[in-house]
Amino acid sequence: MTIPDPHAPTLACDACRALFTDDPDPDGPTPDDLLDIHHWRGYSCLTLRTRIMPAWLRRRVRDRGQAIVEFALVLPIMMFLLLAILEAGSFGARWIGYTHLADTMTASAAQTGELPSWWTTEADRARCASPTAAIIDATPPRVELHCTYQGIAVNGLAWPVTVAETIPTR
Numbered sequence: 001m002t003i004p005d006p007h008a009p010t011l012a013c014d015a016c017r018a019l020f021t022d023d024p025d026p027d028g029p030t031p032d033d034l035l036d037i038h039h040w041r042g043y044s045c046l047t048l049r050t051r052i053m054p055a056w057l058r059r060r061v062r063d064r065g066q067a068i069v070e071f072a073l074v075l076p077i078m079m080f081l082l083l084a085i086l087e088a089g090s091f092g093a094r095w096i097g098y099t100h101l102a103d104t105m106t107a108s109a110a111q112t113g114e115l116p117s118w119w120t121t122e123a124d125r126a127r128c129a130s131p132t133a134a135i136i137d138a139t140p141p142r143v144e145l146h147c148t149y150q151g152i153a154v155n156g157l158a159w160p161v162t163v164a165e166t167i168p169t170r
Contacts, residue, residue, distance in 0.1 A: 083154060086152065087151055087152065087154060087157070090151065090152045091149060091151075094126065094127060094149060094161075095161070095163075097125075097126035097127070097128075098126060098128060098145060098147055098161060098163045099163050099165075100126075101119070101122050101123060101126050101128070101145060101163075102143060102144075102145040102163040102164070102165045103165055104116075104122070105119050105133060105143050105145065105165070106142075106143045106165035106166070106167055106168075109135055109143050109167055110167045110168050114135070115133055115134075115135060115143070119131075119133055123145075123147070126147075127150070128145075128147035128148075129147060129148040129149070129150050129158070130146075130147070130148045131145065131146065131147050132145075132146045133145045133146070135167070136164075140166050140167065140169065141166070141167045142164045142165060142166045142167055143164070143165050143167060144162060144163070144164045145162070145163045145164075145165075146160060146161070146162050147160070147161045147163075148160055148161070149161050
């Protein structure tokens, strides 16, 4: 059957409008009756219905578990990256504290010729684990600060850190 006055899909005929309602008319046409209706752009009523339906209704059943599988694959990688960013930020902040401590110790050692008495307190404040410091007689002389970095994001992560600052000559 052909509609005498072709129309765009947005101006649906009564037969097509029956397909798009939630309460179908029991006396109205069935989808099998509407297979031969062709509209302005050549779409049949059933083709229009599948194109207007939301994507989540048209999805095949076997595709429904795809998102959870992708999430399960990506989650460990994202968590690793998050922990790596936290650890790098923590190490960077502590490195700044260690270098500041070594710099102030060097300035004090340049004036007095020995390590200041307050350096152990400042090392604790900078969260320097098992700190040791020494004035190294070399050319030029320098102050070396040895700390052990204790990780925050990953338990048990620890490695030695050495910061050396050159003592300026007078």
